Amino acid sequence: MSKSEMIQSDIGSVLTAEEIAEIDAELAHIPYRSGAAIDALKIIQAKRGWVSDECLQAIARHLEMSAEELEGVATFYNLIYRRPVGEKVILFCDSVSCWIGGCDDIKDKISNTLGVDYGETTADNSYTLLPVPCLGACDRAPVMMVGDDLVTHLDEKKIKQLFGKTKKGSTN
Numbered sequence: 001m002s003k004s005e006m007i008q009s010d011i012g013s014v015l016t017a018e019e020i021a022e023i024d025a026e027l028a029h030i031p032y033r034s035g036a037a038i039d040a041l042k043i044i045q046a047k048r049g050w051v052s053d054e055c056l057q058a059i060a061r062h063l064e065m066s067a068e069e070l071e072g073v074a075t076f077y078n079l080i081y082r083r084p085v086g087e088k089v090i091l092f093c094d095s096v097s098c099w100i101g102g103c104d105d106i107k108d109k110i111s112n113t114l115g116v117d118y119g120e121t122t123a124d125n126s127y128t129l130l131p132v133p134c135l136g137a138c139d140r141a142p143v144m145m146v147g148d149d150l151v152t153h154l155d156e157k158k159i160k161q162l163f164g165k166t167k168k169g170s171t172n
């Protein structure tokens with residue numbers, strides 16, 4: 001077996017054929033392999049919920065990058081999760097407009113209702129709470145994303161409606 005075949009079989013022991021095919025489809029539009037780094041990370045995250053060290057190393061080998069280079073991309077792009085997250089991620093905006101709109105009190109209400117702080121996941125694995133810089137909806141501050149949904153004009157009533165029935169407590 002040639003060196004490149006060994007590398008490919010090594011990658012194939014971590015990533016599925018479907019995942020590799022999706023990454024390769026991105027590569028077809030990009031002149032250099034490392035240019036698909038973010039797309040490849042997103043593909044794996046969409047399928048697995050987060051990007052483990054093992055997956056990151058396999059993606060790096062497939063893109064002919066070092067794991068350190070790809071880790072740098074993953075770290076810079078703050079929507080790539082390098083630890084397991086809950087079924088939905090709450091991306092809570094704590095930037096200026098939302099801060100002026102009282103996001104600190106809203107964040108406390110979320111933390112008290114769910115029993116989690118930033119970086120933590122609820123005991124029932126429903127939600128992970130993360131801070132995020134401006135979500136681009138400053139005119140509707142304070143705002144957050146819950147999974148794919150943007151929730152605007154946050155107040156205590158909305159937090160209770162959204163999370164009041166979630167079991168309180170964190171896994172970490």
Ligand code: FES
Binds near residue numbers: 133134135138
């Ligand atoms: S500051 Fe929160 S959306 Fe812009």
